[in-house]
Amino acid sequence: MDNRPIGVFDSGLGGLSAVRSLRRILPGEQLIYFGDTSRVPYGGRSRETILKYARQDVRFLRSFDLKAILIACGTVSTTSLEMLREENDLPMVGVVEPTCRRAVEVTRRGRVGLIATHASVRSGVYETTIGALDKKVEVVARACPLFVPLVENGRFRPGDVVIDTVAREYLEPMRESGIDTLILGCTHYPLLSDVIRGVMGDGVELISAGEESAFELKRTLKARGLLRDCQQGEATYYVSDRVDDFEQIASWFLQEDLHHEANRIDIDRY
């Protein structure tokens, strides 16, 4: 048993969808979230810059006495996880590996779709990881650059002609390619589950990166006897820059009302 909190970080607020999964899957845990809103998005930056930023994010989180860290940022998970694990003596879980493992388990016909940001798609990391797990599984990838700004402006509800039109354009070719499993490879996308299901139909299983990493963290903590013995944990939120309407946007991601602001910190000091 270990009552210390779990740290979660992302380049922005998308990682709050992983917090939502954690609160459902590990309801008793204390969570500390950091969203690096002053430097979002990490996607297009160099490996060295991403590693530098990720190290600062970890140093800030470790200014608290943590028992584990969940890296809710796809870009950090794909570029810096190994290095961060070597440098830190606590369990760290990223979003890519658990998601790929689940996709390989779930697919029936061996055709997996991936939607993500340009940077994640371009990195090819999902294909490589899935290929290492089962080289017969084929990956069909598509960048969906408008999904993040649309979600952040509250346009994620089915029936909104704007998101419905954009989703159809991105996803119809993917549906026609015959995939049976679709990885939501960006932490913003779980908010679009209903819209995406509306285009893909019920025959396609949606896999959320945040959720799978939350399950992976639970397995890790359980195996090491680090779960907390408590019914109801709390979450605290930190950001590195002002966020317009933090309460509103956070409530969307968390799917619950949030009645306090995030604390703002200066990440350059870490």
Next chain:
Amino acid sequence: MDNRPIGVFDSGLGGLSAVRSLRRILPGEQLIYFGDTSRVPYGGRSRETILKYARQDVRFLRSFDLKAILIACGTVSTTSLEMLREENDLPMVGVVEPTCRRAVEVTRRGRVGLIATHASVRSGVYETTIGALDKKVEVVARACPLFVPLVENGRFRPGDVVIDTVAREYLEPMRESGIDTLILGCTHYPLLSDVIRGVMGDGVELISAGEESAFELKRTLKARGLLRDCQQGEATYYVSDRVDDFEQIASWFLQEDLHHEANRIDIDRY
């Protein structure tokens, strides 16, 4: 006469619409454009962060021997222009003042609309500047946060249900408020002129920030005897991060075909 180049910068590629205006209004000038694509958008960030970024942008541009700088970024113009002018001994033109002056000239009924990013609207700088020019002129402001990502994804053509729907939602209340002049307070918006005119009707005059600042720069250079004596200038493009489809996006903003990539630099070094 001064043959040195003019520097132009923006947080991203939107400032290329100001380059287009400059090439029309000052066709003989050499232009050096910097788009801070690794840190775009500036809009939602704090004043301190924006000033820090703007200083780095100016330091990079001044690694060339320049005769003037046009700040094509509304956010930088509204938050940091005075400070940058104090720190730099060359003429600097922003987008706000020239645009406001034009709006005050043009309006017949003294009701001016402003559309811009959240940060520009929140700053209240357009209202303050217009109020200082003519305190009887009333400003109706509206943030249009989805316009930038939609334009950058090529969705700026009338008849596209996505941009038409978003534009109607943003602009119909503004039309109903009875404005006769509308400031396009963000360099991405000139691409939306047809869409915006479709909602606002022909009775509303559109004022483009990029164009007015190009005229202002011409006046400044002329007054100081700094115009270049040449028929045909060239433009060089720098960005701080990889840009997917730079040629495509730049061609939209410049409204001419562009057949070379931008040069990429590391802005953190400046």
